Amino acid sequence: MASTLKDVARLAGVSIKTVSNVVNGYPHVSAEVRRRVEAAVVQLRYRPNASARTLRTGRTGVLALVLPATHLPYADDLATAVVHAAGQRGLRVVVAHDDQPTSSGLDDVRTMPVDGILVGASGTLDEPDGPLAATGPPVVLIGGASHDQRCDQVRIDAAQAAEDATNHLLGVGRRRVAAIGVRATAAPQPGSTGYHRALRRAGLVPGPVLSAQHHRRADGYRAARDLLSGPDRPDAILCSSDPLAIGAMRAAFDVGLRVPADVAVIGIGDIEEGRYSRPTLSTVAVDTGFVAREAVARLAIRINRPDAAVADIIAPHTVLPRESTDAGTR
Amino acid sequence: MASTLKDVARLAGVSIKTVSNVVNGYPHVSAEVRRRVEAAVVQLRYRPNASARTLRTGRTGVLALVLPATHLPYADDLATAVVHAAGQRGLRVVVAHDDQPTSSGLDDVRTMPVDGILVGASGTLDEPDGPLAATGPPVVLIGGASHDQRCDQVRIDAAQAAEDATNHLLGVGRRRVAAIGVRATAAPQPGSTGYHRALRRAGLVPGPVLSAQHHRRADGYRAARDLLSGPDRPDAILCSSDPLAIGAMRAAFDVGLRVPADVAVIGIGDIEEGRYSRPTLSTVAVDTGFVAREAVARLAIRINRPDAAVADIIAPHTVLPRESTDAGTR
DNA sequence: ATGAAAGCGCTAACAC
């Protein structure tokens, strides 16, 4: 059985209040008493009961990061960055991997004892009642393109990122640019907007835009195979995430095409895999550290002041040209 | 402010016990009362306080999965499988991403309110006092090759897996087989044992065995580059994980070699990336579902019976020949 | 500088 404050107090011959003071680093404790208490803590292997503490104080010191089952492309990097950013503020992080494709995992985590929740949205998260409407710990959206203006969010400018990526493809001489995206809702995809904008400004007609179900390699594979085996084969494909792009490259090889010679491919996200793939994957890098820091900061603010104004923070992005769009080999 | 049982009871005109009964699905409640209570629950947006419940019952219904900062190769798959396996038993899972390379994250999670902890060990986890020595929720080790016999663990037979993989390389005609592993402790690596065994039985001399720091692509890259740019270049490399193998393949290309024609590469883990890489990566598949199910089952047993006998469960593995070891192209 | 006591929200025993 785990020992409690009372056990420690009895062994040290003091009151539980004193033990609590020592454990919590309260300064006004005599050296002698502190020594006795610390010895008792070690001897009894005392560990504070987090539930009791939380029940009393209303604080857990823990944030939850909810990752969707649909595999957020840069989940790994994001998790690492969030853990780090939270650690800087003395907060721990638990990650809730959604089992279901639906966002029900959010409900699960809402009942867990955490101070706040970061929701990594792969697509759009448009629940009927929105994350804020329900009770529970405050929520900050990461990376999602939610139009829900009642919830803090940190994201890149998806339309601008798609436009920049498309312009990169045009810049290396491509003219028949197709796109593969993930449509999460009936709402227009911001990525698609940027893609069209870039082509229109260049005086080109948009190529086909295929919709993948999730941000997974297999989804990119299927979509690209369809794109590349039909007539009017594109000479470039813009993918709304790196896993899609990885799958697209594999599809190109499997139908006998070379990347980038026959078809250029670019993704979004800058996952590590793309730096080792063959060819290396051109992509749009998102500043994950920025995203994590801002999201945690935002959440910390909202935890302390629930009525703070809603923020919509845009993270910077950069096009990273690599082998998969190299014009030189063409 | 969040509403409590008392609030609901007052609104519904019943006692808190009755509300508790309804919330917990206790059958002996009259239909009329149940209806009133449920209405009040909805109206007040009541959510049970997990901390209070845990404090009272001593149960959280949550398992923690600790993933090391050193990037467990198949972490993603494992997390998904564990979440699923736990879900089957009505348990939720939180993932604790270790920030530090040390295993201190385990201490962190020990203070969190969970019923049990699954520790995904990338290498060996040989703490001075071992996971079991400390107090706190029970621990089950996953995938580690800990020699700590005081702790339940589920793992593959690493020596056998390495031997099988080496035999596969020999089977496709390779003779100068090198290896890249991750040495976590001073203890001999089981993988190395199997590698040597296979070569000895074939009457061959072992090639160089390089030690990578972590299971990361960059580590595999560095080690393979050293291996391939020196004299006595190997014609095959056994890597103790898929990320190492991915890095090794990239290194081979960068020094101007072809895979598998000039050098064959095989990994362990069967991560999805290896099915899309070029060439696709031969590997040893671990039955992640089995691992997850057994680990969760083991943990569930130990939660209920702390004195149960310690189990050491071996999960099945299978060699998956793919393009990176294809003998045909040689 | 230390102790006594109240109470956070909930469930388990026990009355009725």
Place this chain on the structure above:
DNA sequence: GTGTTAGCGCTTTCAT
């Protein structure tokens, strides 16, 4: 079938 009460382990006034 429903209500009353005690107490899980902790922090926090308020005394001393």
